[in-house]
Amino acid sequence: MTNLRQDARAAKPQAPAAEVRNLLDKLAMRASCRDFDSSMIAPETLEDIVRDGVEAPSSCNQQNWHFIIVADPVRKERARDISGGNHHFAECSALIYLCFQKGWTHGNFSIVQSVAGACYHMMLSAHLRGFQCIWNAGIGDQAALREMIGLPQTFDVIGALAIGRAKSTAPKMKAPRRPVSEIFSWERFERPAASLYPVKQADTYPFWEIRNDSNPFAQWNPTEWSWDQIGDFRGYSVWAKSPLAGVYVSRRQGDALEAEHGLLGEVKPGARVVEIMPWGGTTTTVLLDRLGPDVRFSVAELSPNNLSFIEERLRREGNNLAHVTFDLMPNGKLAYADGSIDLVVLPQVLEHMPDPAAFLDEAARVLAPGGTIIASTRNISSAYGALWLETESKAQIPNQGPFTPLAARDVAAWIAARFEIVEECGIGAEATGDATLLTGDACHQGRLYAVRGRRV
Numbered sequence: 001m002t003n004l005r006q007d008a009r010a011a012k013p014q015a016p017a018a019e020v021r022n023l024l025d026k027l028a029m030r031a032s033c034r035d036f037d038s039s040m041i042a043p044e045t046l047e048d049i050v051r052d053g054v055e056a057p058s059s060c061n062q063q064n065w066h067f068i069i070v071a072d073p074v075r076k077e078r079a080r081d082i083s084g085g086n087h088h089f090a091e092c093s094a095l096i097y098l099c100f101q102k103g104w105t106h107g108n109f110s111i112v113q114s115v116a117g118a119c120y121h122m123m124l125s126a127h128l129r130g131f132q133c134i135w136n137a138g139i140g141d142q143a144a145l146r147e148m149i150g151l152p153q154t155f156d157v158i159g160a161l162a163i164g165r166a167k168s169t170a171p172k173m174k175a176p177r178r179p180v181s182e183i184f185s186w187e188r189f190e191r192p193a194a195s196l197y198p199v200k201q202a203d204t205y206p207f208w209e210i211r212n213d214s215n216p217f218a219q220w221n222p223t224e225w226s227w228d229q230i231g232d233f234r235g236y237s238v239w240a241k242s243p244l245a246g247v248y249v250s251r252r253q254g255d256a257l258e259a260e261h262g263l264l265g266e267v268k269p270g271a272r273v274v275e276i277m278p279w280g281g282t283t284t285t286v287l288l289d290r291l292g293p294d295v296r297f298s299v300a301e302l303s304p305n306n307l308s309f310i311e312e313r314l315r316r317e318g319n320n321l322a323h324v325t326f327d328l329m330p331n332g333k334l335a336y337a338d339g340s341i342d343l344v345v346l347p348q349v350l351e352h353m354p355d356p357a358a359f360l361d362e363a364a365r366v367l368a369p370g371g372t373i374i375a376s377t378r379n380i381s382s383a384y385g386a387l388w389l390e391t392e393s394k395a396q397i398p399n400q401g402p403f404t405p406l407a408a409r410d411v412a413a414w415i416a417a418r419f420e421i422v423e424e425c426g427i428g429a430e431a432t433g434d435a436t437l438l439t440g441d442a443c444h445q446g447r448l449y450a451v452r453g454r455r456v
């Protein structure tokens with residue numbers, strides 16, 4: 001230990017004064033809002049928030065930031081449309097576009113760091129004034145936006161701060177934080193393995209080669225991830241959105257899901273049902289509606305952060321949760337006794353697992369004799385599989401975590417080795433979009449492969 005470190009150890013911890021502690025506690029209560037009540041905020045107040053924000057430091061004190069306040073309802077609607085689905089852009093009181101002047105960007109993205117500092121300062125100002133905010137990098141098509149706000153080419157826009165008042169029904173939950181001990185270390189880098197996301201081996205990882213739509217280092221293969229790493233990744237990133245009704249739903253997905261659930265058959269009252277790893281609960285709400293309140297339903301996930309998200313989301317969908325439990329499945333092991341479950345549902349999750357065949361053993365263990373397994377999987381032997389190989393797998397992995405589509409025939413063989421196959425089908429003849437049902441030999445060629453097995 002250096003003398004300096006010894007000196008530091010000798011220093012007495014210093015608690016903040018009560019008023020400072022109160023202020024810090026209040027700041028810590030800030031949480032993103034994506035459900036605004038469409039009310040107005042006075043222009044003077046919005047200007048004051050910007051005024052507060054520019055007390056932030058800036059690189060070389062150049063203050064080369066520029067903030068464009070958009071409060072006109074027609075422009076906010078246009079902003080929503082350009083963003084490609086941020087409904088809160090139209091419902092907030094105002095958007096503050098975060099811009100900066102190019103040409104003096106300096107090293108290490110200093111200008112971006114400066115704009116970020118000012119943005120957060122504005123957020124805290126708005127929060128202390130009793131408003132809610134959401135900071136968005138997802139602002140949509142740059143050219144359309146540039147035209148809407150009249151931004152010259154010498155400036156860039158990198159985000160938008162939406163400010164408003166939350167609807168009284170908006171979620172009050174804050175996205176979970178990692179334990180702080182996980183995200184700092186003294187003097188040298190150190191971090192628990194579960195929070196290190198696997199990447200492809202390389203000597204260096206040049207920043208400019210890593211983009212959302214193109215990431216040569218992204219490790220899509222879940223067999224290169226541990227269960228803990230997968231759980232960690234999925235559990236934090238599900239909170240990229242608020243647990244609102246309808247979150248993470250797309251119509252296309254809905255059609256395919258209906259076809260998957262078409263395999264369910266009759267589920268008797270009192271049956272014990274487990275849905276495995278539904279991430280944000282999009283499939284759960286549909287399944288609960290379909291099965292009704294007479295089954296005993298469990299959601300099994302890898303992280304408590306998924307479970308809290310799904311539970312809140314289901315409440316907001318109007319689901320009655322009296323018959324639902326939320327259970328962890330650490331290391332892919334289910335918390336249920338042998339032979340205690342009547343129906344296990346795996347909604348496109350085998351391809352997310354480090355060892356899908358081993359998980360099917362686990363499903364067989366918990367299923368009662370005569371019990372049912374419904375599994376669906378993205379199929380590599382399909383037009384979608386070709387698209388995945390060609391395009392999707394070259395991008396960043398999605399927030400649902402790493403996955404690699406499986407071969408329908410392999411999944412069919414794994415199921416057949418443990419269960420009696422009762423029914424199987426392919427879903428989707430095209431690479432994306434359709435939910436055409438494929439039967440007979442063609443069932444192994446659809447975008448999705450779905451199967452119903454019976455535990456003998």
Ligand SMILES: Cc1cc2nc3c(=O)[nH]c(=O)nc-3n(C[C@H](O)[C@H](O)[C@H](O)COP(=O)(O)O)c2cc1C
Pocket residue numbers: 030031032033034134135136137138139174175239240241
């Ligand atoms: C740089 C940045 C960009 C963000 N972009 C988006 C976005 O495009 N859409 C969105 O819904 N949330 C966005 N967020 C909000 C984060 O999802 C949110 O801050 C995070 O989940 C933590 O939740 P909290 O703000 O409630 O603490 C962004 C946050 C930051 C800091």
